[in-house]
Amino acid sequence: MEGTTKQKKMRSMKAVQRTTNAVVYIILIVISVIWLIPFVFLIMQSLRGEISTGAADYFFPKQWTFDNYIHLFQNKGYFIEPGKGTVALISTAETYNFVNWYWHTLVIALVVTVVQTVIVLATSYALSRMRFKMRRPLMNVMLILGMFPGIMSMTAIYFLLKLVKLTQELSMLGLILIYVGSSCMGYYICKGFFDTIPKSLDEAARIDGASRQTVFFKVIIPLSKPIIIYTILTAFMGPWGDYMFAYLITGPTRDYWNVAVGMKKMLEPQTLGNWADGFQRFCAAGVVVSLPITILFFILQRYYVEGVTGGAVKG
């Protein structure tokens, strides 16, 4: 008697579980669709063969082509001649020069990645392992500096760089200096990781006669692979997608822009209106810009996730 009710209860519970799971699956599928639609749209439109003067009004292309990518890197596009309304394939270099932007952004991001990683590791080690008089004050100062809106210093930095002629032509160097300059303020997560490495390891090495420097290079660094990769990844993503500083430092001359500034310009209605394939080429640019970082990201995903969770729990 008791057994059968229990069995019934079990059976009904299983049924409930099955229905809840089904509901969960439906929700997850809906979420996935919502999250993927923009990216699918981006890829579809980048492969669209037909050229039209207006914005896209259908999702899937009718003709498939790689021309948009090819034209993007040849700096070519279908120009709508004003008045006549005819379309001709001409050079876009006058309006925008994607090859330059891509090159600039890549060089800046690579250099920044290297220097910023070194700076973050050095700062984190000093603040995590060394004990010196200015340690606390220094951390407090960085905490307070972080509360100022970034735009505030931006104006002054712009004046400073203009003074030493590092805007416009030399904006690559200027931007590198900006991104690297205040990168030591991003030490939190890395220091949090170093804090979790047992101090007894340092002490054992120091008893064996190792200096602080040796401990850093021979003990801490080899143990910090996850956090080094996380630092590299975030250091690369910062300049790769920066708009604010790049817009101000590179100035109005198109040749010196980075991809973010340039692509925003590509999407402006005035620019878009001049090109019959403007939107497709924007989408192709979006794919080309996203591809390296997305691949890198998915290869190194594990480390990124560890960084995010670790950093959040630490606070």
Added chain:
Amino acid sequence: MAITASELEYLGMNGWQKFGHNLTAFFRRLPRAFLGIFSVQIPKLARKIWNAIKSFFLTLYNAIAHGDWKTRTSFGIMGFAQLANKQILRGLLFLVFEILFIVYMCFFGAGQLSMFGSLGTEVRHESYIDEVTGNRVPASEGDNSMLILLYGILTIIFIIAFIYAWYSNIKAAYAVQQYKEANQHLATTKEDLQTLADAQYHKTLLVGPLIGLTIFTILPIIFMIFVGFTNYDKAHSYPNLFTWTGFANFRAIFGGKLAGSNIEFARIFWKLLIWTVIWAILATFSNYIVGMVVALLINKKGIKLKKLWRTVLIMTIAVPQFVSLLLMSNMLGDDGIINKLLGTTVKWLSDPILAKVTVIVVNMWVGIPYTMLMVSGILMNIPADLYESARIDGAGPFKMYFKITLPYVWHVTTPYLITSFTGNLNNFGIIYLLSGGGPMIGGGRTGGAGETDLLITWLFKLVSESEAYGMASVISILMFIITAVVSLITYNRSKAVKNEEDFM
């Protein structure tokens, strides 16, 4: 671990009660946190400063009163005592710094500093004949107020650095003397260099980062704070001069008139401030709550393909944000794909109210994956035996959720919530790239401000379009104060959370 009665009560509450409790506790703590700043922090700081001043003069007095001739010579010639005691490197560094400082001050710094009070007097002009005297006045480049201000600040920083170096030089000289008197070993140059890789390794590590920090963060912020007290804007930039105006910019924010400006700062500032705060609250909590639900769904027992769902969401992190935001702005445009496909003419981004909803929803699209990742990590860390013992005690899934999962996640993520709130106050990318701040606020004279503009994006427009530097800097200072107050108050709270982390 001592459990107080209130903590027991707290653990007995359900999720909503806890949420309410935390919310009211936050506001109940506000006055005490404020008082704490004045009754604890400020006196502590004052005492520290007083002690520093005391030890400064005490050291100088000791060095004069008890120092030998080498120590006393160090008052005038920096590094003398070190050089005389074979600490060549230290001595030379002091000496070179002194010479550099004197040269800088004589040929440049003093002149710049003398103009600091007026920020320049001469406007650029061509050569002309003076009507009264009949002499030809040569052409002049005029003064550049911005440069005078910048060099003035540099000089002041240099002077402070020099005073500090001079003080440490005397302190070190006196220490050398005392070491010698006690017949102790003096570090040689070689040993000095060796400690830079060992006991003093932090100096080696931090010198580069700190130089960068000073030039690219500290100096600009100091400069902009000063600019807040000037009338620097488009009409007052080189070749025209700008000058000190005291608190005029601050008064303009609080309703006063600002001479020579056609932007209604007071009206726009308060309007945008309210929206910024609403935005930060909604953006933070919508991401947090929905993100947690999504994480729970993905991590639910019996759900397969966990990795796939997670990967799909992570796409938004992997693809550069500006690409997805620019694309979204196009898709949500008045004749964008979404309206075309739906056959509607909804003004997603051009209706004042709807645009606000849209940016918050898109922000959820951007932000939920982060929350999901984090909460997933935390969920895996919850000890399984907690659930096990709860099940033995007869708890159902809902009870377990409200008694174990929610409290655990809530406690562990409170610091994240705080940083994410202050981050959202200054969330430039989403608004600027998605809506551009639009649609415009009516009534004109807004300095380009739109309905969805946050203070930070408006600042960007003020700087890059209107060039209203003085006002922009004042608004920055006010934003800093808001962020600092929020952080300070919640900082104590997050400390408490850290202690509570092991409440299980």
